[in-house]
Amino acid sequence: MRTKRLETITSVLESQGNVEVSELSALLKVTEKTIRQDLTTLEKMGLAVRVHGGATLPSGISEIYPIPSRKQKHLDEKKEIASKAISLIDDGDIIILDSGSTTLELAKLLDKQVIVITNDPIIAHTLLYNEKITLFSTGGKLRREFGFTYAGRDAIRMLNNYHANKCFIGTSAFDTEQGLMVFSSEEGEVKRAIMRASAQTICLADYSKFNKTAFFTFAAPSEIDTIVTDNRITEQDLHVLQSLGIRIITPNSDR
Template sequence: MFMEERKAKILEILESKNRVKVNELTEKLNVSESTIRRDLQDLEQEGLLKRTHGGAVKAENTGFEPTMAEKEEVYQEEKREIGKKAGELIQDNETIILDAGTTTLQIAKNIKAKNVTVLTNSMLIALELSKNKDVEVVVTGGYTRRETLSLVGPLTDQMLQRFKADKAFIGTNGITLQDGCTTPNMHEAHTKGIMIQSAKEVYIVADHSKFGKVCFSLIAKLDQIDAIITDKNIDRGIVEKFVQHGVEIICE
Protein backbone atom coordinates (compact mmCIF):
# COMPACT_ATOMS: atom_id res chain seq x y z
CA MET A 1 0.00 0.00 0.00
CA PHE A 2 1.37 3.40 -1.01
CA MET A 3 1.79 6.16 1.59
CA GLU A 4 -1.13 8.29 0.33
CA GLU A 5 -3.40 5.26 0.25
CA ARG A 6 -2.37 4.45 3.80
CA LYS A 7 -3.08 7.98 5.02
CA ALA A 8 -6.47 7.96 3.30
CA LYS A 9 -7.28 4.69 5.05
CA ILE A 10 -6.28 6.15 8.42
CA LEU A 11 -8.64 9.10 7.89
CA GLU A 12 -11.40 6.72 6.78
CA ILE A 13 -11.01 4.71 9.99
CA LEU A 14 -11.07 7.91 12.07
CA GLU A 15 -14.19 9.13 10.28
CA SER A 16 -16.04 6.00 11.31
CA LYS A 17 -14.94 5.78 14.95
CA ASN A 18 -13.46 9.20 15.96
CA ARG A 19 -10.41 7.70 17.67
CA VAL A 20 -7.81 5.05 16.83
CA LYS A 21 -4.73 3.46 18.42
CA VAL A 22 -1.34 3.03 16.77
CA ASN A 23 -1.29 -0.74 17.39
CA GLU A 24 -4.74 -1.03 15.79
CA LEU A 25 -3.48 0.74 12.67
CA THR A 26 -0.34 -1.38 12.45
CA GLU A 27 -2.51 -4.50 12.42
CA LYS A 28 -5.05 -3.21 9.92
CA LEU A 29 -2.49 -1.71 7.54
CA ASN A 30 0.27 -4.27 8.09
CA VAL A 31 3.08 -1.75 8.63
CA SER A 32 5.44 -0.88 11.50
CA GLU A 33 4.63 1.43 14.39
CA SER A 34 7.28 3.91 13.23
CA THR A 35 5.59 4.13 9.81
CA ILE A 36 2.20 4.77 11.39
CA ARG A 37 3.63 7.42 13.71
CA ARG A 38 5.20 9.24 10.75
CA ASP A 39 1.87 9.10 8.91
CA LEU A 40 0.03 10.49 11.94
CA GLN A 41 2.61 13.27 12.30
CA ASP A 42 2.19 14.26 8.65
CA LEU A 43 -1.61 14.20 8.90
CA GLU A 44 -1.53 16.30 12.07
CA GLN A 45 0.71 18.88 10.38
CA GLU A 46 -1.91 19.07 7.63
CA GLY A 47 -4.60 19.68 10.26
CA LEU A 48 -6.45 16.45 9.40
CA LEU A 49 -6.23 14.77 12.80
CA LYS A 50 -4.91 15.28 16.31
CA ARG A 51 -2.35 12.92 17.78
CA THR A 52 -2.82 11.57 21.30
CA HIS A 53 -0.74 9.33 23.54
CA GLY A 54 -0.74 6.05 21.63
CA GLY A 55 -2.96 7.07 18.75
CA ALA A 56 -5.03 9.83 17.17
CA VAL A 57 -8.48 11.44 17.24
CA LYS A 58 -10.48 13.32 14.63
CA ALA A 59 -9.46 16.93 14.09
CA GLU A 60 -11.80 19.40 15.73
CA ASN A 61 -13.43 22.02 13.56
CA THR A 62 -11.66 25.38 13.54
CA GLY A 63 -14.32 27.09 15.64
CA PHE A 64 -14.37 24.55 18.47
CA GLU A 65 -13.20 25.80 21.85
CA PRO A 66 -13.12 23.72 25.05
CA THR A 67 -14.13 25.34 28.33
CA MET A 68 -11.61 26.35 30.99
CA ALA A 69 -12.60 23.33 33.08
CA GLU A 70 -12.07 20.99 30.11
CA LYS A 71 -8.67 22.53 29.39
CA GLU A 72 -7.58 22.11 33.00
CA GLU A 73 -8.15 18.36 32.80
CA VAL A 74 -5.73 17.69 29.92
CA TYR A 75 -1.92 17.80 29.69
CA GLN A 76 -1.64 18.99 33.29
CA GLU A 77 1.95 17.85 33.78
CA GLU A 78 3.02 19.41 30.48
CA LYS A 79 1.45 22.75 31.44
CA ARG A 80 3.21 22.71 34.81
CA GLU A 81 6.49 22.03 33.00
CA ILE A 82 5.91 24.97 30.64
CA GLY A 83 4.89 27.21 33.53
CA LYS A 84 8.14 26.48 35.34
CA LYS A 85 10.27 27.17 32.24
CA ALA A 86 8.46 30.44 31.52
CA GLY A 87 8.64 31.51 35.16
CA GLU A 88 12.43 31.16 35.04
CA LEU A 89 12.54 33.72 32.20
CA ILE A 90 10.93 36.41 34.37
CA GLN A 91 13.51 38.58 36.12
CA ASP A 92 13.43 41.05 38.99
CA ASN A 93 11.80 44.43 38.24
CA GLU A 94 10.27 43.34 34.93
CA THR A 95 6.81 44.15 33.60
CA ILE A 96 4.96 41.14 32.22
CA ILE A 97 1.79 40.52 30.22
CA LEU A 98 0.05 37.22 31.01
CA ASP A 99 -2.69 36.13 28.66
CA ALA A 100 -5.68 34.23 30.04
CA GLY A 101 -5.40 30.45 29.94
CA THR A 102 -4.56 27.27 31.83
CA THR A 103 -0.92 27.28 30.71
CA THR A 104 -0.35 30.95 31.58
CA LEU A 105 -1.99 30.26 34.95
CA GLN A 106 0.89 27.86 35.60
CA ILE A 107 3.33 30.67 34.79
CA ALA A 108 1.64 32.84 37.43
CA LYS A 109 2.22 30.05 39.95
CA ASN A 110 5.93 29.96 39.08
CA ILE A 111 6.96 33.61 39.29
CA LYS A 112 9.89 33.73 41.71
CA ALA A 113 11.33 37.13 40.73
CA LYS A 114 10.98 40.20 42.95
CA ASN A 115 9.21 43.50 42.25
CA VAL A 116 7.39 42.21 39.16
CA THR A 117 4.37 43.94 37.63
CA VAL A 118 1.91 41.70 35.77
CA LEU A 119 -0.76 43.00 33.42
CA THR A 120 -3.40 40.36 32.74
CA ASN A 121 -6.89 39.89 31.33
CA SER A 122 -7.44 36.74 33.39
CA MET A 123 -9.52 36.76 36.56
CA LEU A 124 -7.96 33.45 37.67
CA ILE A 125 -4.40 34.73 37.19
CA ALA A 126 -5.21 37.96 39.07
CA LEU A 127 -6.58 35.88 41.95
CA GLU A 128 -3.53 33.59 41.93
CA LEU A 129 -1.06 36.48 41.91
CA SER A 130 -2.86 38.25 44.74
CA LYS A 131 -1.12 35.67 46.97
CA ASN A 132 2.34 36.76 45.80
CA LYS A 133 3.62 39.76 47.78
CA ASP A 134 6.42 40.34 45.24
CA VAL A 135 4.02 40.89 42.33
CA GLU A 136 1.90 43.92 41.57
CA VAL A 137 -1.16 43.00 39.50
CA VAL A 138 -2.89 45.21 36.94
CA VAL A 139 -6.17 43.81 35.57
CA THR A 140 -7.62 45.01 32.28
CA GLY A 141 -11.26 46.02 31.94
CA GLY A 142 -13.56 44.45 29.38
CA TYR A 143 -16.37 41.96 29.20
CA THR A 144 -16.07 38.43 30.56
CA ARG A 145 -15.90 35.33 28.37
CA ARG A 146 -17.34 32.51 30.45
CA GLU A 147 -15.54 29.87 28.39
CA THR A 148 -12.08 31.13 29.33
CA LEU A 149 -12.79 33.47 32.28
CA SER A 150 -10.94 36.16 30.34
CA LEU A 151 -11.63 39.84 29.77
CA VAL A 152 -11.85 40.91 26.13
CA GLY A 153 -13.28 43.67 23.95
CA PRO A 154 -12.58 47.36 23.23
CA LEU A 155 -11.98 48.31 26.88
CA THR A 156 -9.43 45.51 27.25
CA ASP A 157 -7.64 46.52 24.06
CA GLN A 158 -7.55 50.21 25.02
CA MET A 159 -6.04 49.33 28.39
CA LEU A 160 -3.36 47.11 26.85
CA GLN A 161 -2.38 49.75 24.31
CA ARG A 162 -1.46 52.15 27.13
CA PHE A 163 1.42 49.94 28.32
CA LYS A 164 4.72 48.58 27.02
CA ALA A 165 5.83 45.45 28.84
CA ASP A 166 9.19 43.70 28.90
CA LYS A 167 7.74 40.29 28.09
CA ALA A 168 4.41 38.80 27.06
CA PHE A 169 3.39 35.16 27.46
CA ILE A 170 0.56 34.24 25.11
CA GLY A 171 -1.45 31.03 24.92
CA THR A 172 -2.69 29.53 21.66
CA ASN A 173 -4.98 26.72 20.53
CA GLY A 174 -3.04 25.90 17.37
CA ILE A 175 0.41 26.33 15.80
CA THR A 176 1.58 25.53 12.27
CA LEU A 177 4.41 26.84 10.14
CA GLN A 178 1.97 27.92 7.45
CA ASP A 179 -0.76 29.55 9.56
CA GLY A 180 1.13 30.68 12.64
CA CYS A 181 -0.71 30.84 15.99
CA THR A 182 -4.50 30.60 15.96
CA THR A 183 -7.45 30.40 18.36
CA PRO A 184 -11.19 29.75 17.87
CA ASN A 185 -12.57 33.09 19.09
CA MET A 186 -11.89 36.27 17.11
CA HIS A 187 -12.21 38.54 20.18
CA GLU A 188 -9.61 36.49 22.04
CA ALA A 189 -7.38 36.56 18.95
CA HIS A 190 -7.61 40.33 18.68
CA THR A 191 -6.78 40.87 22.35
CA LYS A 192 -3.82 38.47 22.13
CA GLY A 193 -2.62 40.41 19.08
CA ILE A 194 -2.71 43.67 21.04
CA MET A 195 -0.71 42.01 23.83
CA ILE A 196 1.92 40.99 21.31
CA GLN A 197 2.18 44.55 20.04
CA SER A 198 2.51 45.81 23.63
CA ALA A 199 5.59 43.78 24.58
CA LYS A 200 9.29 43.93 23.74
CA GLU A 201 9.66 40.13 23.86
CA VAL A 202 6.87 37.69 22.97
CA TYR A 203 6.68 34.04 24.02
CA ILE A 204 3.99 31.63 22.87
CA VAL A 205 3.27 28.98 25.50
CA ALA A 206 1.68 25.76 24.25
CA ASP A 207 1.91 22.07 25.03
CA HIS A 208 2.89 19.66 22.25
CA SER A 209 -0.73 18.84 21.34
CA LYS A 210 -1.23 22.34 19.87
CA PHE A 211 1.29 21.79 17.07
CA GLY A 212 -0.23 20.95 13.70
CA LYS A 213 -3.61 22.36 14.70
CA VAL A 214 -5.32 25.32 13.00
CA CYS A 215 -8.20 27.33 14.49
CA PHE A 216 -10.51 30.01 13.11
CA SER A 217 -8.79 33.27 14.11
CA LEU A 218 -5.19 34.34 13.59
CA ILE A 219 -3.26 35.53 16.65
CA ALA A 220 0.13 36.09 15.01
CA LYS A 221 2.45 34.83 12.33
CA LEU A 222 5.58 33.14 13.61
CA ASP A 223 7.83 36.05 12.61
CA GLN A 224 5.99 38.20 15.19
CA ILE A 225 7.15 36.11 18.15
CA ASP A 226 10.52 35.51 19.80
CA ALA A 227 10.12 31.88 20.86
CA ILE A 228 7.67 29.07 21.61
CA ILE A 229 7.84 27.41 25.02
CA THR A 230 6.53 23.85 24.99
CA ASP A 231 7.01 20.55 26.83
CA LYS A 232 9.59 17.80 26.38
CA ASN A 233 7.06 15.44 24.76
CA ILE A 234 7.04 17.38 21.51
CA ASP A 235 8.13 15.37 18.47
CA ARG A 236 11.77 16.17 17.63
CA GLY A 237 10.92 16.18 13.94
CA ILE A 238 8.51 19.05 14.53
CA VAL A 239 11.15 20.97 16.50
CA GLU A 240 13.64 20.56 13.65
CA LYS A 241 11.15 21.86 11.07
CA PHE A 242 10.40 24.97 13.14
CA VAL A 243 14.09 25.61 13.84
CA GLN A 244 14.84 25.31 10.11
CA HIS A 245 12.32 28.11 9.56
CA GLY A 246 14.04 30.32 12.15
CA VAL A 247 11.61 29.70 15.04
CA GLU A 248 13.16 29.13 18.47
CA ILE A 249 11.59 26.26 20.42
CA ILE A 250 12.26 26.07 24.16
CA CYS A 251 11.51 22.50 25.24
CA GLU A 252 14.32 21.47 27.60
Protein backbone atom coordinates in the same frame (compact mmCIF):
# COMPACT_ATOMS: atom_id res chain seq x y z
CA MET B 1 -18.85 36.73 9.54
CA ARG B 2 -17.86 33.10 8.98
CA THR B 3 -15.57 33.09 12.01
CA LYS B 4 -18.41 34.43 14.15
CA ARG B 5 -20.72 31.69 12.83
CA LEU B 6 -18.21 28.99 13.65
CA GLU B 7 -17.75 30.43 17.13
CA THR B 8 -21.51 30.33 17.70
CA ILE B 9 -21.88 26.81 16.34
CA THR B 10 -19.11 25.47 18.60
CA SER B 11 -20.68 27.22 21.58
CA VAL B 12 -24.08 25.63 20.85
CA LEU B 13 -22.44 22.25 20.29
CA GLU B 14 -20.61 22.46 23.58
CA SER B 15 -23.73 23.38 25.54
CA GLN B 16 -26.19 21.01 23.82
CA GLY B 17 -24.03 18.17 22.56
CA ASN B 18 -25.68 18.35 19.14
CA VAL B 19 -27.02 20.88 16.65
CA GLU B 20 -29.58 20.87 13.86
CA VAL B 21 -29.07 22.57 10.52
CA SER B 22 -32.52 24.16 10.61
CA GLU B 23 -31.98 25.46 14.15
CA LEU B 24 -28.64 27.05 13.26
CA SER B 25 -30.02 28.49 10.03
CA ALA B 26 -32.73 30.32 11.96
CA LEU B 27 -30.34 31.38 14.73
CA LEU B 28 -27.64 32.73 12.41
CA LYS B 29 -29.96 33.97 9.66
CA VAL B 30 -28.13 32.20 6.84
CA THR B 31 -29.18 29.44 4.46
CA GLU B 32 -29.13 25.79 5.44
CA LYS B 33 -26.58 25.23 2.66
CA THR B 34 -24.23 27.67 4.40
CA ILE B 35 -24.72 25.89 7.74
CA ARG B 36 -23.98 22.50 6.15
CA GLN B 37 -20.74 23.94 4.72
CA ASP B 38 -19.82 25.27 8.18
CA LEU B 39 -20.48 21.88 9.77
CA THR B 40 -18.33 20.20 7.13
CA THR B 41 -15.52 22.63 8.04
CA LEU B 42 -15.89 21.78 11.73
CA GLU B 43 -15.87 18.07 10.96
CA LYS B 44 -12.61 18.40 9.02
CA MET B 45 -11.14 20.15 12.06
CA GLY B 46 -12.24 17.31 14.33
CA LEU B 47 -14.68 19.54 16.21
CA ALA B 48 -17.95 17.98 15.05
CA VAL B 49 -19.37 14.81 13.54
CA ARG B 50 -21.90 15.26 10.73
CA VAL B 51 -25.15 13.35 11.16
CA HIS B 52 -28.40 13.48 9.24
CA GLY B 53 -29.86 16.95 9.70
CA GLY B 54 -27.05 18.33 11.83
CA ALA B 55 -23.96 17.41 13.84
CA THR B 56 -22.84 16.11 17.24
CA LEU B 57 -19.77 16.45 19.40
CA PRO B 58 -17.04 13.96 18.49
CA SER B 59 -16.48 11.04 20.82
CA GLY B 60 -13.49 11.94 22.98
CA ILE B 61 -13.70 15.71 22.66
CA SER B 62 -10.90 17.21 20.61
CA GLU B 63 -7.87 18.33 22.61
CA ILE B 64 -8.22 21.83 21.26
CA TYR B 65 -11.99 22.16 21.60
CA PRO B 66 -12.71 25.53 23.28
CA ILE B 67 -14.39 24.40 26.48
CA PRO B 68 -13.41 24.81 30.15
CA SER B 69 -12.67 21.08 30.63
CA ARG B 70 -9.77 21.42 28.19
CA LYS B 71 -7.90 23.33 30.89
CA GLN B 72 -7.36 20.07 32.76
CA LYS B 73 -5.77 18.27 29.82
CA HIS B 74 -1.98 17.75 29.69
CA LEU B 75 -1.60 19.32 33.13
CA ASP B 76 1.77 17.66 33.77
CA GLU B 77 3.14 19.08 30.52
CA LYS B 78 1.78 22.53 31.35
CA LYS B 79 3.50 22.46 34.73
CA GLU B 80 6.78 21.44 33.07
CA ILE B 81 6.45 24.30 30.59
CA ALA B 82 5.77 26.77 33.40
CA SER B 83 8.81 25.54 35.35
CA LYS B 84 11.03 26.34 32.33
CA ALA B 85 9.31 29.62 31.49
CA ILE B 86 9.83 31.02 34.98
CA SER B 87 13.57 31.23 34.27
CA LEU B 88 12.79 33.79 31.54
CA ILE B 89 11.44 36.28 34.09
CA ASP B 90 13.80 38.59 35.94
CA ASP B 91 13.34 40.91 38.91
CA GLY B 92 12.19 44.29 37.62
CA ASP B 93 10.48 42.93 34.53
CA ILE B 94 7.14 44.18 33.30
CA ILE B 95 5.32 41.16 31.92
CA ILE B 96 1.93 40.42 30.41
CA LEU B 97 0.38 37.07 31.24
CA ASP B 98 -2.20 36.08 28.64
CA SER B 99 -5.22 34.09 29.77
CA GLY B 100 -4.86 30.33 29.78
CA SER B 101 -4.15 27.23 31.81
CA THR B 102 -0.39 27.17 31.12
CA THR B 103 0.08 30.83 31.96
CA LEU B 104 -1.90 30.16 35.15
CA GLU B 105 0.67 27.52 36.11
CA LEU B 106 3.38 30.11 35.45
CA ALA B 107 1.60 32.63 37.67
CA LYS B 108 1.57 30.10 40.51
CA LEU B 109 5.38 29.94 40.37
CA LEU B 110 6.01 33.70 40.34
CA ASP B 111 8.13 34.82 43.28
CA LYS B 112 9.92 37.85 41.87
CA GLN B 113 9.63 41.62 42.07
CA VAL B 114 7.76 42.24 38.83
CA ILE B 115 4.86 44.14 37.36
CA VAL B 116 2.21 41.83 35.92
CA ILE B 117 -0.56 42.80 33.53
CA THR B 118 -3.14 40.13 32.76
CA ASN B 119 -6.43 39.66 30.94
CA ASP B 120 -7.26 36.59 33.01
CA PRO B 121 -9.32 37.07 36.21
CA ILE B 122 -8.21 33.69 37.57
CA ILE B 123 -4.55 34.66 37.18
CA ALA B 124 -5.30 38.01 38.81
CA HIS B 125 -6.90 36.23 41.76
CA THR B 126 -3.93 33.86 42.01
CA LEU B 127 -1.54 36.82 42.32
CA LEU B 128 -3.82 38.92 44.50
CA TYR B 129 -1.96 38.37 47.78
CA ASN B 130 1.57 38.19 46.34
CA GLU B 131 3.09 41.39 47.71
CA LYS B 132 6.15 41.12 45.46
CA ILE B 133 3.96 41.69 42.43
CA THR B 134 2.44 44.96 41.25
CA LEU B 135 -0.71 43.75 39.55
CA PHE B 136 -2.83 45.24 36.76
CA SER B 137 -5.91 43.57 35.27
CA THR B 138 -7.25 44.72 31.91
CA GLY B 139 -10.93 44.37 32.66
CA GLY B 140 -13.30 44.33 29.71
CA LYS B 141 -15.96 41.88 28.59
CA LEU B 142 -15.65 38.56 30.43
CA ARG B 143 -15.75 35.61 28.04
CA ARG B 144 -16.70 32.48 29.98
CA GLU B 145 -17.30 30.13 27.08
CA PHE B 146 -13.65 30.03 26.04
CA GLY B 147 -12.29 29.78 29.54
CA PHE B 148 -12.24 32.94 31.62
CA THR B 149 -10.72 35.85 29.74
CA TYR B 150 -11.32 39.57 29.36
CA ALA B 151 -11.90 40.58 25.75
CA GLY B 152 -13.35 43.41 23.70
CA ARG B 153 -12.44 47.03 23.15
CA ASP B 154 -11.98 47.90 26.82
CA ALA B 155 -9.31 45.22 27.29
CA ILE B 156 -7.53 46.29 24.09
CA ARG B 157 -7.72 49.98 25.05
CA MET B 158 -5.94 49.31 28.35
CA LEU B 159 -3.28 47.15 26.73
CA ASN B 160 -2.58 49.93 24.23
CA ASN B 161 -1.53 52.15 27.13
CA TYR B 162 1.20 49.81 28.42
CA HIS B 163 4.65 48.65 27.38
CA ALA B 164 6.07 45.38 28.68
CA ASN B 165 9.45 43.67 28.45
CA LYS B 166 7.89 40.28 27.77
CA CYS B 167 4.55 38.68 27.20
CA PHE B 168 3.63 35.06 27.74
CA ILE B 169 0.82 34.02 25.45
CA GLY B 170 -1.14 30.86 24.84
CA THR B 171 -2.68 29.51 21.67
CA SER B 172 -5.39 27.01 20.81
CA ALA B 173 -3.58 25.81 17.69
CA PHE B 174 -0.19 26.31 16.03
CA ASP B 175 0.44 25.62 12.37
CA THR B 176 3.73 26.62 10.74
CA GLU B 177 1.92 27.97 7.69
CA GLN B 178 -1.34 29.35 9.11
CA GLY B 179 0.24 30.61 12.31
CA LEU B 180 -1.13 30.83 15.85
CA MET B 181 -4.89 30.42 16.06
CA VAL B 182 -7.78 30.65 18.49
CA PHE B 183 -11.51 30.02 18.25
CA SER B 184 -12.66 33.53 19.10
CA SER B 185 -11.89 36.64 17.07
CA GLU B 186 -12.36 38.75 20.23
CA GLU B 187 -9.79 36.64 22.05
CA GLY B 188 -7.44 36.83 19.07
CA GLU B 189 -7.63 40.62 18.92
CA VAL B 190 -6.64 40.84 22.59
CA LYS B 191 -3.68 38.53 21.96
CA ARG B 192 -2.58 40.82 19.13
CA ALA B 193 -2.78 43.79 21.48
CA ILE B 194 -0.70 41.91 24.07
CA MET B 195 1.98 41.25 21.48
CA ARG B 196 2.00 44.86 20.28
CA ALA B 197 2.53 46.01 23.86
CA SER B 198 5.53 43.72 24.41
CA ALA B 199 9.16 43.89 23.34
CA GLN B 200 9.42 40.09 23.37
CA THR B 201 6.76 37.46 22.70
CA ILE B 202 7.03 34.06 24.38
CA CYS B 203 4.48 31.39 23.47
CA LEU B 204 3.67 28.63 25.96
CA ALA B 205 2.25 25.64 24.07
CA ASP B 206 2.15 21.94 24.87
CA TYR B 207 2.61 19.37 22.10
CA SER B 208 -1.14 18.93 21.53
CA LYS B 209 -1.39 22.43 20.01
CA PHE B 210 0.97 21.78 17.09
CA ASN B 211 -0.31 20.97 13.59
CA LYS B 212 -3.86 21.89 14.57
CA THR B 213 -6.17 24.57 13.22
CA ALA B 214 -8.75 26.93 14.71
CA PHE B 215 -10.85 29.78 13.31
CA PHE B 216 -8.84 32.95 13.78
CA THR B 217 -5.13 33.54 13.12
CA PHE B 218 -3.75 36.16 15.49
CA ALA B 219 -0.01 35.89 14.73
CA ALA B 220 2.41 34.54 12.17
CA PRO B 221 5.15 32.18 13.40
CA SER B 222 7.73 34.83 12.50
CA GLU B 223 6.24 37.15 15.14
CA ILE B 224 7.14 34.75 17.95
CA ASP B 225 10.54 35.09 19.62
CA THR B 226 10.45 31.99 21.83
CA ILE B 227 8.31 28.89 22.26
CA VAL B 228 8.38 26.97 25.52
CA THR B 229 6.96 23.50 24.99
CA ASP B 230 7.26 19.95 26.35
CA ASN B 231 9.45 17.03 25.33
CA ARG B 232 6.77 15.50 23.11
CA ILE B 233 7.41 17.99 20.33
CA THR B 234 8.55 16.05 17.26
CA GLU B 235 11.99 16.44 15.73
CA GLN B 236 10.34 17.58 12.50
CA ASP B 237 8.35 20.32 14.23
CA LEU B 238 11.43 21.33 16.19
CA HIS B 239 13.49 21.65 13.00
CA VAL B 240 10.80 23.64 11.17
CA LEU B 241 10.31 26.09 14.03
CA GLN B 242 14.03 26.62 14.50
CA SER B 243 14.40 27.24 10.76
CA LEU B 244 11.92 30.11 11.20
CA GLY B 245 14.27 31.72 13.71
CA ILE B 246 12.21 30.79 16.77
CA ARG B 247 14.02 29.85 19.94
CA ILE B 248 12.67 26.58 21.34
CA ILE B 249 12.87 25.72 25.04
CA THR B 250 11.88 22.30 26.38
CA PRO B 251 12.31 20.64 29.80
CA ASN B 252 15.55 19.15 28.45
CA SER B 253 16.98 22.53 27.44
CA ASP B 254 19.93 23.92 29.36
CA ARG B 255 17.93 26.94 30.50
